[in-house]
Amino acid sequence: MKPSFVRTPLSLALCGLAAPAVAADLDVSVQIPQLDVAEYHRPYVAVWVEREDRSVASNLAVWYQVKRGGPPGAAPAAGAPAQQAGGEGGTKWLPDLRQWWRRTGRELTVPIDGVTSATKPVGEYKLAFSQGKAPLGELAPGKYKLMVEAAREDGGRELVDIAFEWPAKARQELKASGKSELGAITLGIAP
Amino acid sequence: MKISLKACAFGSAFALLLPLAAQAHKPWMEPSKTVLSVGQWVTVDVAAATVPFIKDHVGIPLDNLVITAPDGSTVPPENAAKGKLRSSFDLQLNQAGTYRIANNNTNISASWTEDGKPKRWPPRFVQYTPEAFAKEVPAKAKDLKVTQVISRLETYVTAGKPSEGALKLSGKGLELAPASPVNDLYAGEEATLLFVIDGKPAADVEFELIADGSRYRDAIGETMLKTDKNGALKITWPTAGLYYLSAAVTDDKGEKPAKQRRSSYAGIFEVLAP
Numbered sequence: 001m002k003p004s005f006v007r008t009p010l011s012l013a014l015c016g017l018a019a020p021a022v023a024a025d026l027d028v029s030v031q032i033p034q035l036d037v038a039e040y041h042r043p044y045v046a047v048w049v050e051r052e053d054r055s056v057a058s059n060l061a062v063w064y065q066v067k068r069g070g071p072p073g074a075a076p077a078a079g080a081p082a083q084q085a086g087g088e089g090g091t092k093w094l095p096d097l098r099q100w101w102r103r104t105g106r107e108l109t110v111p112i113d114g115v116t117s118a119t120k121p122v123g124e125y126k127l128a129f130s131q132g133k134a135p136l137g138e139l140a141p142g143k144y145k146l147m148v149e150a151a152r153e154d155g156g157r158e159l160v161d162i163a164f165e166w167p168a169k170a171r172q173e174l175k176a177s178g179k180s181e182l183g184a185i186t187l188g189i190a191p
Numbered sequence: 192m193k194i195s196l197k198a199c200a201f202g203s204a205f206a207l208l209l210p211l212a213a214q215a216h217k218p219w220m221e222p223s224k225t226v227l228s229v230g231q232w233v234t235v236d237v238a239a240a241t242v243p244f245i246k247d248h249v250g251i252p253l254d255n256l257v258i259t260a261p262d263g264s265t266v267p268p269e270n271a272a273k274g275k276l277r278s279s280f281d282l283q284l285n286q287a288g289t290y291r292i293a294n295n296n297t298n299i300s301a302s303w304t305e306d307g308k309p310k311r312w313p314p315r316f317v318q319y320t321p322e323a324f325a326k327e328v329p330a331k332a333k334d335l336k337v338t339q340v341i342s343r344l345e346t347y348v349t350a351g352k353p354s355e356g357a358l359k360l361s362g363k364g365l366e367l368a369p370a371s372p373v374n375d376l377y378a379g380e381e382a383t384l385l386f387v388i389d390g391k392p393a394a395d396v397e398f399e400l401i402a403d404g405s406r407y408r409d410a411i412g413e414t415m416l417k418t419d420k421n422g423a424l425k426i427t428w429p430t431a432g433l434y435y436l437s438a439a440v441t442d443d444k445g446e447k448p449a450k451q452r453r454s455s456y457a458g459i460f461e462v463l464a465p
Binding site: 091092094095098099101102106107 | 226227228229230231349351352353375377463464465
């Protein structure tokens with residue numbers, strides 16, 4: 001008992017020292033704001049990393065109505081026939097995330113493991129990504145933008161971006177904020 | 192009087208029947224959306240009016256409507272109806288890629304003077320046949336002009352990623368070339384549309400560009416643009432919305448018995464906010 005008690009802080013410290021060479025982290029926090037509207041639908045949200053030429057380095061998260069109008073897990077895709085059983089298909093509003101759709105969405109088949117999930121209620125959501133692991137993948141050194149886009153049925157659309165350099169030299173916390181469909185967006189990057 | 196008024200209205204609506212007259216009424220289409228995901232429906236209005244997208248004149252018959260799917264096959268419209276002020280139909284986008292919706296026509300028409308009065312043939316919606324032409328058009332009429340008319344009215348809608356499979360050329364008349372980004376257009380960005388005539392670059396052709404919403408402006412606000420020597424038309428879209436792009440080229444390449452040829456293109460494009 002005693003040796004392990006001593007060893008634990010030591011191994012944690014070693015871990016911390018070794019971290020820069022092993023894995024860089026990218027943490028994203030997305031706030032879906034409370035809106036005072038008569039008819040509220042949860043927004044569709046896409047989070048991705050854009051290169052300087054605006055091409056997409058990685059798709060981090062897409063929240064849409066996965067189960068609408070079809071059996072779970074068989075939601076229609078950007079590139080697959082939609083609607084079973086007379087439903088409209090939850091992908092119907094994906095093109096409303098119009099920047100995401102233009103840059104990457106229209107070429108994808110959803111759902112995507114580890115990227116797509118159901119829409120979320122009002123709140124703050126923390127997402128953690130690691131270099132070399134899906135969905136972030138291997139991000140080459142360079143300048144990027146974190147893009148967060150939200151579109152809501154019977155509501156508006158908003159795009160918030162945060163520029164960052166990868167890999168970070170030191171731990172950084174970058175902030176931006178939406179005005180209508182998105183609240184505070186935080187990007188934490190660790191070397 | 193009533194009949195002649197009607198004939199005048201319809202004649203001008205279908206410039207293909209009045210090749211030498213000014214094109215007073217423009218044929219147009221209005222797709223409900225052009226950038227969609229697979230499985231979604233679009234609905235399209237088809238009409239002719241003095242100003243594009245204004246429903247105040249006549250619906251165009253959909254007999255010549257050809258919808259080409261991304262794989263190059265032809266798909267039928269659903270709920271097609273000829274309306275008083277506009278015709279319409281629905282289309283479900285079951286394939287991924289770009290669909291071309293076209294209402295094209297090729298015809299031969301004649302105009303001449305008889306007893307001091309202008310005459311024309313064929314009447315509205317009547318297709319040229321050599322037999323009817325020989326019967327109806329006097330061979331030695333005064334001021335006889337015989338013109339072949341090739342008219343294209345097209346719009347494009349895309350499910351998922353844009354593709355070029357539906358944009359194959361016929362090689363006849365003025366056409367949009369497949370490499371054009373028909374459903375990848377954004378306000379404030381420059382797009383290059385490529386045009387060909389008989390399959391070759393349509394150089395120095397003047398196009399007219401009209402944005403939707405002219406009813407709520409003081410002026411139609413048309414912009415004149417010209418293709419370069421490679422048939423490339425560069426457009427920087429000022430705002431998001433629907434646009435009507437049209438041009439007509441007159442030459443002497445008409446098929447017999449026509450001498451002249453009038454080849455027209457009208458395309459409807461949706462431009463999105465970036």
